Amino acid sequence: MSRARLSEPNIAIGELIEKASRSAMPVEVPVRGKEVVVVLPQRDYEQWRAIREAKRLIPMRPRKTLAEYFAETRRTLRWYEKKYEMTSAEFYRRFQAAELPEQEEFFDWRVEYNAFLNMRKRLANAKR
Amino acid sequence: MPNGKLRSYYWRIATFLAERSGYLDTEHPAFLFPDEDAVEFGKTLKATLLFRDGSRLNAQATLDDRAEIREYDYAYIYYDRRGKRVFPYDDAPHHTNIPTHPHHLHQGETETREGTRLCDRCTARGFHRDCRKGHRTDEMTQYITDCHSEVRFLSRPWHLRSRQGK
Numbered sequence: 001m002s003r004a005r006l007s008e009p010n011i012a013i014g015e016l017i018e019k020a021s022r023s024a025m026p027v028e029v030p031v032r033g034k035e036v037v038v039v040l041p042q043r044d045y046e047q048w049r050a051i052r053e054a055k056r057l058i059p060m061r062p063r064k065t066l067a068e069y070f071a072e073t074r075r076t077l078r079w080y081e082k083k084y085e086m087t088s089a090e091f092y093r094r095f096q097a098a099e100l101p102e103q104e105e106f107f108d109w110r111v112e113y114n115a116f117l118n119m120r121k122r123l124a125n126a127k128r
Numbered sequence: 129m130p131n132g133k134l135r136s137y138y139w140r141i142a143t144f145l146a147e148r149s150g151y152l153d154t155e156h157p158a159f160l161f162p163d164e165d166a167v168e169f170g171k172t173l174k175a176t177l178l179f180r181d182g183s184r185l186n187a188q189a190t191l192d193d194r195a196e197i198r199e200y201d202y203a204y205i206y207y208d209r210r211g212k213r214v215f216p217y218d219d220a221p222h223h224t225n226i227p228t229h230p231h232h233l234h235q236g237e238t239e240t241r242e243g244t245r246l247c248d249r250c251t252a253r254g255f256h257r258d259c260r261k262g263h264r265t266d267e268m269t270q271y272i273t274d275c276h277s278e279v280r281f282l283s284r285p286w287h288l289r290s291r292q293g294k
Contacts, residue, residue, distance in 0.1 A: 047139075050139075050143040050147075053143070053146050054139065054142040054143045055142075056146075057146040057149040058145050058161050059155075059159060059161065060161050060162065061160070061162050061166065062163065063163045064165070064166070066165075066169050070169075095220070096221060098220070098222040102218065102234075104186070104203075104216075107188060107205075107218060107220070108188060110190075110203075111172050111202075112172075114170070114171070114172055114190040114201055115172040115190075116170075118170050118171040118172070119169050122169060
């Protein structure tokens with residue numbers, strides 16, 4: 001999030017709020033070099049609170065790098081390919097042509113394959 | 129290039145679930161929610177949401193972020209506490225004869241229907257009409273918590289339950 005930084009540590013609260021309300025972005029003021037006061041629009045503040053609450057209440061998987069996610073997805077695809085004896089590309093084509101039944105593992109395979117394609121594209125773009 | 133829509137979408141779902149955390153058994157070892165990088169990198173969302181009554185929703189979707197986020201190649205499968213499939217809702221292109229094609233809802237283990245017979249409350253809420261545009265994880269969670277009385281009752285906070293003598 002971009003912020004407007006004010007270098008006026010002794011600014012009055014009223015003046016700070018006045019400046020923040022005219023600013024298109026959150027305003028921050030360094031205080032004694034150690035703390036920062038940030039003035040946010042109410043909506044942004046509510047959103048920040050909601051996200052903080054979500055982080056507290058919903059357990060999320062630990063983060064990995066793009067390369068790690070890509071390797072994990074490839075492993076999953078290989079597992080499906082071995083089990084059903086066809087490539088993921090072939091599976092996707094056949095499933096979308098309704099040649100294969102609707103079963104739970106196929107739904108998962110379909111999404112994993114899409115993730116694989118998206119990550120491969122992203123990795124290729126990063127190398128350019 | 130990332131345009132911020134996927135992260136915004138991710139946090140919309142996460143904050144929605146946090147607001148409904150009273151219904152969810154987030155401490156169950158099978159509860160699974162991805163991190164935001166996984167959603168952005170793969171443009172997919174895979175989650176297993178456990179409800180306090182023991183039922184669970186397996187959600188998996190691919191996300192198109194070129195305009196407003198749209199889910200495609202998705203499947204939502206809801207199981208009751210005994211592990212019996214209550215319904216899968218998906219967009220597999222297998223049922224060309226139904227009006228909401230490719231979006232469709234199955235009832236029970238094998239039957240295929242277009243989503244009009246789940247319960248009166250769902251029908252009144254227009255759930256089947258919305259099938260045409262597909263559903264999102266937050267909408268499906270809301271649908272389950274609103275329309276399945278068992279989930280509603282069991283997931284009510286304990287102090288409210290005891291006040292009603294249940």
